[in-house]
Amino acid sequence: MTERVLHTFESRFLQIVDESGNADDESLMHSISDDLIKKAFESIVMARTFNGRALNLQREGRIGTYASLYGQEASQIGSALAIEKDDWVVPSFREMGVYLTLGYPIWLLLRYWAGDERGMKVPEGLNILPVCVPVGSQIPHATGVAWAMKLKGHNTAAVCYFGDGGSSRGDFHEALNMAGVFKLPAVFICQNNQWAISVPRKRQTAAETISQRAFSYGFDGIQVDGNDVFAVYKATRDALEKARRGEGPTLIECFTYRLDDHTTADDASRYRSAEEVEEWKKKEPLIRLRLLMEKRGLWTQGYEDDVTEKARVLVDEAIIKAEEYPPPEPRDIILYTNAEPTPRQLKELDRLGWTR
Amino acid sequence: MTERVLHTFESRFLQIVDESGNADDESLMHSISDDLIKKAFESIVMARTFNGRALNLQREGRIGTYASLYGQEASQIGSALAIEKDDWVVPSFREMGVYLTLGYPIWLLLRYWAGDERGMKVPEGLNILPVCVPVGSQIPHATGVAWAMKLKGHNTAAVCYFGDGGSSRGDFHEALNMAGVFKLPAVFICQNNQWAISVPRKRQTAAETISQRAFSYGFDGIQVDGNDVFAVYKATRDALEKARRGEGPTLIECFTYRLDDHTTADDASRYRSAEEVEEWKKKEPLIRLRLLMEKRGLWTQGYEDDVTEKARVLVDEAIIKAEEYPPPEPRDIILYTNAEPTPRQLKELDRLGWTR
Amino acid sequence: MDKMNMVQAINMALRQEMARDDDVVVLGEDVGRDGGVFRVTDGLIEEFGPDRVIDTPLSELGIVGSAVGMAVYGLRPVVEIQFMAFIYEAIEQVYSHATRMRTRSRGRFGCPIVIRTPYGLGIKGPELHSDSAEAIFCHMPGIKVVVPSTPYNAKGLLASAIRDPDPVVFMEPARLYRAIKTAVPEDEYSIDLGRAEVFQEGKDMTVIAWGSMLHAAVEAADGFDAEVIDLMTLKPFDEETILASVRKTGRVVIVHEATKYCGLGAEIAAFLAEEAIMHLNGPILRVTAPDGVVPMAMLEDLYMPTSKRIRKAYEEVMRY
Amino acid sequence: MDKMNMVQAINMALRQEMARDDDVVVLGEDVGRDGGVFRVTDGLIEEFGPDRVIDTPLSELGIVGSAVGMAVYGLRPVVEIQFMAFIYEAIEQVYSHATRMRTRSRGRFGCPIVIRTPYGLGIKGPELHSDSAEAIFCHMPGIKVVVPSTPYNAKGLLASAIRDPDPVVFMEPARLYRAIKTAVPEDEYSIDLGRAEVFQEGKDMTVIAWGSMLHAAVEAADGFDAEVIDLMTLKPFDEETILASVRKTGRVVIVHEATKYCGLGAEIAAFLAEEAIMHLNGPILRVTAPDGVVPMAMLEDLYMPTSKRIRKAYEEVMRY
């Protein structure tokens, strides 16, 4: 014998609705009801409305540094719509669209971005972890959550979000490898938005796609058009069903684009061209969704205005609620460190004059 | 559009000499001279002789815990023979065959395993890093060495060794990914010996091969018969040439087997069957090499006896030299911490009564 | 009541806690089939099955990170890290996640994980098999760090650690695993975290130690009227017990295996310099490893605080 | 001589060291095209090209681990970690490798890497953007830890750090990046590592601080005759300068942003409790963050040792 091929792998790409709003393969749309289409539209509008207001609030100094989701709505909402009540979500830091779609109170998100930990006191009944700042380090948590589900015999799954940058981290590797070995019910969603601050995807890795990394872990990966909310939805739903059937994890790469600066502290014009951004703006998720809906008689300007207005009102109310909320207590710095304060912590509270 | 294939990947396997000592494809043997064949044989005998004596010395309490290379000689020596003088080697902890083949003084290796850091004072002119104990953590060093070579315009490469267990670590991922992005002259050699202490390869990862992980990093990977010294040699030489041509890294998986316990502190009978070991013993590298050499008129019992005797003498001399070597100075604990001792360290030396 | 060594005592605690609470799972490298490289988890896989006694891939970061996720979901993972130095890859998971999950979620999520790991000198292992990195963990808010010094307290402290609602690093002195046997009741019991124990009473000086150094400190105390405190919980340490003793003796020696610079001895000394300086007769002495990297076997005994070095410190404080 | 801020001073030091020594390379996330998230490396890629000013993937472990390999081969890598908390994934590379390479190879290989990273409170960043983890690094044998407090010393200390044959963690107080300007000579100069500076002379007490806390300590000293020491090198710290001052004043206050438990303040206090207790009039006080996780923006100011809290400590030591 000499050299032989052991195995052949295919990296795959899924798109359902193209940039002109056409669904070439109507069969793929079968499972997608008009209600779902409208839900997707409305969720995207909500996410975008929230996002726009958050950017404004930051400019006005009413919240801190904020990471815009503009351009990534389809990736976030398409996947979030497939998640069921008892599934758990392990996000990164840019997934406000996911939080909102899962029903996270808007005012709490605003508290969080204003620098109040209480904004991430996730309400009971919602199974989403707090924002994770160290890029990629949340991925093993999803493996652990999925593992716990499996050990407890729960018929649920963990969904994890991270970016193209996050996929370079050791956490990614160890977490996905372990999820593969133990066939855990986990769905790993990489929002490849082409940039990690100033580092373009091509410099993040020499691999052509992130999704092909699944080969390294013995499970399936797929790249989807991350600006096509239904491709993302379908891939996520399929992966969740597979996970619940006990067939193990899936890696989904949403091929999308970060249209705004990395955060409000960033100036993307230092490292990428306006033309590139303009090209991608043409592909942003709402354009094609509107076209698709129009073809199906689901969209009118009046409808969109209505939806936008409703979102605006909700966000406005949330801003008021958030800003009226009393400031956090100094003692919380100490009292949430452990379940029970230590003697030294109690002495410290007294010395600092912070009420217990 | 719907789902489409983006790209097809093939995982490959290379064997030149099969278990019966036949080289099916003689063309692959063209570049392998009789001298090289003999060098391989002699190096394997040397490694095995050293290894056997080291195991004995451990049993006699003359050195500490030792990690046997038995079974992995072809992987270590096949690759080491392809390495050139100005290349750098970044080993794990089981690569005594590599050290020996590169000409590392035997007595120093024995000092090292007896617990003397001076054993890893790598002689000038030899470019091999000291043994690395935290599994996998040496892999980024190879990326760095290769990077430095590239930046300095040296036409050389870095060769890194690690195990199947090591390939599960974050270090592996980050190091290979970076090597891919910067197209560094690095050769990553995974000695997949089927076990990481008690954890079998199948539980280490759900991927069928380690070599297919190269797809994740945008470069080539190949699995080779790790008990076929020439397959390993060829794969390594090709990878080194590629690296020197500026065409980037390669991942080589040597499919081999650890025939002994993990280390002298381990009892492998707790977790694997004697039958499995016996099956693999039939495939150990020296058997097929002998057969191949016999067919080529390169082997006689007398030749082997000679080679073995020579190795024995060299190891015996080294043992004497190692054991006659004076013990390390206590002050070395402190004096090698920094290039210059700190004032506190100097005071400490005095307080401890250790001569400066 | 049988006498047993620390390996057996820890094994028993694990067994009893797993039997008591189905949410307790053990995971790590070689903890299942092999029973752990020190055999601490021996027999657990037979009793509780491979779902609860999990042999993992070689992935410290992944193990600890998964344990964080498990704990957040409601399990009580007990992680084994094979040797203390191998946890370094996972420090981010401990420092940025396990210890901050409660704060970050303002109490919605706790992170009750236990990280068990052998530490310390005395086994003549290869490089990086003898680190004592307690100080690094002690510096992290939101964590507990525990070190048993006898089989008896190993069992009781581990039971408490597993039941604790917050992350605990449970450091096992490798040197003591089989070196001493004590009576260990078969019945379940627990020893409160945060409490030190006066191991030996005395009037002339207070000696503070833990793990295998406790025994070295006691041995060196022969001929001195030393009060020797077994710290047991390194964070948060028992300020009351230490203060009470120091108020009585006026002299302090702290002994540990780690290097001095920013070691835990520094915190104890600084605490006393802040709270009890008026009770001190003289300097607070620390007997520690010298300021160098943990050596390999040949120099290991010299790196360790030896009885001789400890005695010298006792003699020195007695001069005041 | 132009006045400049710390960002400019560090940038100048990097530029001069890169010009002086071709082996110096800068690598990290966004250090090239973007000039670093704080613009510290601004313009370097234009001057030295992308081979020496390297935008890396998002891989802290890989960055530091590669730097170890580079250093062993003969380069002098200067790594930027975007915020101090993001180095935690790479601690193993620092603790098990960078700091041990010289020991392990008995001097054949050194590991001259510099890890620059902004640290500390005062910028109201997101979570984990304000950690002060100096104590963790100070505990490691074989490392140096340096913190500048002014643009002038930032330039001189960084030059020394880059020329040092051993690993140096160079912590830049993010809060001071643009807050103060001092005269910074255009000419190359260096400030020795291991030396502290008496920033302000005084007779009544010795105050030890570094980074942005130096300025808080000085501000709080208004009305006190305090000798304020800028530590600059946290490991190994300048024992002589501290001792000389404490012998004179008999009173000590240490101020730092990190939490108290096993913080660097503990080592300084313990050192004094060991070497200078007979010169002390009263307790050694530490003004630090409370024993809790670094909070987000809304509570950040309360976590920081404020002037008010520092003054309280001054008043307290003056009672002795």
Ligand SMILES: Cc1ncc(C[n+]2csc(CCOP(=O)(O)OP(=O)(O)O)c2C)c(N)n1
């Ligand atoms: C471990 C770590 N390193 C660096 C940073 C600083 N940082 C924040 S976001 C980011 C880029 C992340 O890129 P990616 O994962 O692609 O997510 P995206 O921002 O594109 O959503 C960086 C470098 C961080 N938060 N954590």
Ligand SMILES: Cc1ncc(C[n+]2csc(CCOP(=O)(O)OP(=O)(O)O)c2C)c(N)n1
């Ligand atoms: C980070 C780390 N974790 C655990 C260990 C203990 N240990 C030593 S070797 C080994 C297994 C290594 O397996 P592999 O990488 O396949 O190499 P092999 O021993 O088979 O040569 C383990 C778990 C270690 N040395 N380092």
Ligand SMILES: [Mg+2]
């Ligand atoms: Mg991105």
Ligand SMILES: [Mg+2]
């Ligand atoms: Mg192996």
